[in-house]
Every structure is written in C-alpha cells, then in structure tokens.
Amino acid sequence: MKPRLVFVHGIGGPRDPATELDAWLRALAAGTRAAGHSRRVLDLIQGWAADARFAYYGDLFGLAQGQGGGADEEDDDDLVGALLLEAVEERLAEPATGDEARLLRRAHAQLTPEGDPQGAGAVGRQVLTAANTLLSLPGLRTFGGWASAGLMVGHLRQVERYLHRGEPDDTGVTLDARIRRRVAEALDPSGPTIVVAHSLGTVVSLEALHAHQGRVALLVTVGSPIGMSTAVRPRIRPQPLQVPHSVERWLNFWDRDDFIAVRPLLEKIVRPSELSVVPVTGRVDSDGVWVHPAAKYLAQSAVAGPVVEAIETATGR
Numbered sequence: 544m545k546p547r548l549v550f551v552h553g554i555g556g557p558r559d560p561a562t563e564l565d566a567w568l569r570a571l572a573a574g575t576r577a578a579g580h581s582r583r584v585l586d587l588i589q590g591w592a593a594d595a596r597f598a599y600y601g602d603l604f605g606l607a608q609g610q611g612g613g614a615d616e617e618d619d620d621d622l623v624g625a626l627l628l629e630a631v632e633e634r635l636a637e638p639a640t641g642d643e644a645r646l647l648r649r650a651h652a653q654l655t656p657e658g659d660p661q662g663a664g665a666v667g668r669q670v671l672t673a674a675n676t677l678l679s680l681p682g683l684r685t686f687g688g689w690a691s692a693g694l695m696v697g698h699l700r701q702v703e704r705y706l707h708r709g710e711p712d713d714t715g716v717t718l719d720a721r722i723r724r725r726v727a728e729a730l731d732p733s734g735p736t737i738v739v740a741h742s743l744g745t746v747v748s749l750e751a752l753h754a755h756q757g758r759v760a761l762l763v764t765v766g767s768p769i770g771m772s773t774a775v776r777p778r779i780r781p782q783p784l785q786v787p788h789s790v791e792r793w794l795n796f797w798d799r800d801d802f803i804a805v806r807p808l809l810e811k812i813v814r815p816s817e818l819s820v821v822p823v824t825g826r827v828d829s830d831g832v833w834v835h836p837a838a839k840y841l842a843q844s845a846v847a848g849p850v851v852e853a854i855e856t857a858t859g860r
C-alpha cells in the first residue's frame with residue numbers, strides 16, 4: 544500500500560491544484576536526485592511511490608467574507624504591519640549590504656512612526672508605504688510575484704483572515720475551519736501520511752494535525768511563520784504550542800534569504816508530543832534572489848531526502 548504524500552500551500556493568488564501538484568512533485572524529484580536517490584525520481588513524478596495530493600484552499604480566500612465575524616481591513620493591516628515589522632527587525636539584526644540595510648531601516652521607520660496613526664485607513668497607508676519600500680529589495684517584486692505593494696499586502700492579509708477565526712459560511716463554519724477541513728480531507732485516515740507544508744500552510748497543518756487520528760510518519764515545514772512571536776505564534780491553536788500526537792517526526796527548514804520565514808528554532812517554542820517528538824530545525828541555502836517559493840525548498844537535498852526516505856520506509860523498500 545502506497546503512503547499518502549500531502550502538499551499544503553501557503554499565501555498567494557488562485558492556482559490550479561493539478562498544475563501545482565505536478566510542479567511540487569518535480570521540485571521534490573530534483574531534490575531527491577540531489578540527495579542521491581535518483582532511482583526514485585520517476586516513481587515520484589509518475590505517482591508510483593506515493594499517493595500524492597495537493598490540499599488546495601486558496602479559492603476559499605476568494606469568496607466574499609461571511610456575515611458577522613469577518614476581519615475588517617484595519618484588523619488585517621494591523622497584523623500585516625506586525626508581520627512586516629518582525630521580518631524587517633530580524634533582517635536588520637543580521638549583516639546586510641548598504642542598499643539592503645538602508646531600505647530595511649526606511650521600512651522600519653515607516654512601520655513605527657512617532658505618535659498614533661491619524662484618520663481612517665492610516666494604518667493601511669503606513670503598511671502600503673512600507674511594503675512599497677520593501678519591494679525595492681532584490682527579488683521581492685521581480686521574482687516574488689508581487690507586482691505592487693497592494694498585491695503583496697493583499698496576499699499577506701490571508702494570514703490575518705485565517706487567524707481571525709471569522710467569516711462563517713451559511714452553516715456557521717468559519718474560514719479557518721473550512722481551510723483545515725480541506726487539509727484533513729487530503730490526509731489518510733488509516734495509513735501513513737507524509738505532510739509537506741509551506742508558509743501559511745505550516746500553521747494550517749499544525750492545527751489540522753491535532754485533530755488527525757491517523758499516522759503522520761513525517762511532517763516537513765518550510766518557509767514557516769510559526770516562530771513569529773507577535774503576529775502569528777500567540778494566535779495558533781491550541782496553546783501552548785505542542786507537536787501533534789499523530790506526528791512521528793517533524794523537520795523544519797528555513798533559508799536566511801527567505802524574507803517571510805523567521806529564525807527561531809521551533810524546538811525551543813514547541814513542546815514535545817506525548818511520544819517525546821520535537822521539531823528539528825535546519826537551514827538551507829537556495830540559489831537566486833527570491834527563495835520563499837515551496838519549489839525552492841523542495842529542490843534542496845536536505846528537504847527532499849528525508850521525504851523520499853519516509854516514503855521508502857512506509858512502503859518497506
């Protein structure tokens with residue numbers, strides 16, 4: 544019996560699940576080859592090695608917000624501002640080139656003006672101004688898929704919309720619960736599952752796996768904002784953060800040049816499970832100026848190697 548391989552995406556615009564599944568599998572195959580498992584590449588791409596699924600929920604963000612309980616834009620902008628500020632401060636704490644440091648300092652000043660914001664939409668204007676400054680950093684505009692500050696902020700607002708726990712549908716099910724349901728439906732309820740989650744998808748997966756009763760042989764999180772101490776970590780459920788009981792191994796990866804991911808070692812902020820499983824954080828270094836996409840991480844041997852090994856273990860090969 545083939546194990547289930549579930550990919551969980553992060554923020555962004557609409558996407559075709561079948562196209563994304565193929566792209567993620569091909570990136571994973573490249574990493575598998577780099578990890579010395581060339582004989583498994585065709586098995587991955589053709590779907591022979593694992594029952595691969597793409598847990599798509601992006602269309603739910605395109606729906607109109609439900610009546611009552613939806614986050615307004617002022618709430619969204621508060622969190623987006625906090626996300627950007629934490630990312631900027633973390634980058635400023637590390638060595639940077641002259642132009643990069645100058646842009647980061649300017650964005651920091653724009654996100655932390657003296658005095659309280661004045662007038663309706665003031666916070667939103669501050670966030671848009673800072674986002675526009677940050678888009679001058681190498682790669683964010685050209686390769687990050689953000690043609691404008693408005694598009695960048697709009698995608699980042701998806702984090703707030705998920706964590707707000709609002710936007711109920713006609714049956715009263717909130718947006719975050721509907722998103723987790725998409726992930727839960729992709730998991731194998733009885734056999735082993737390997738979960739690879741990216742960006743906001745790491746938060747969604749962590750929460751969804753607490754309710755999962757099947758085996759998760761391996762959880763891999765890449766480009767994760769879970770460690771963001773102000774904007775994200777305190778709002779994840781349940782608290783305190785703990786490894787889900789279903790997870791048998793958890794590997795977390797970050798790239799120094801990934802503007803979205805933050806550095807804290809998850810093993811320092813996430814409690815072990817009842818089985819003493821703890822997250823293990825590792826750093827990767829991708830080529831290029833924009834390294835946040837999932838494909839960049841999956842093409843790394845350090846990421847793909849454990850995934851294919853978990854698949855082999857689950858199939859007894």
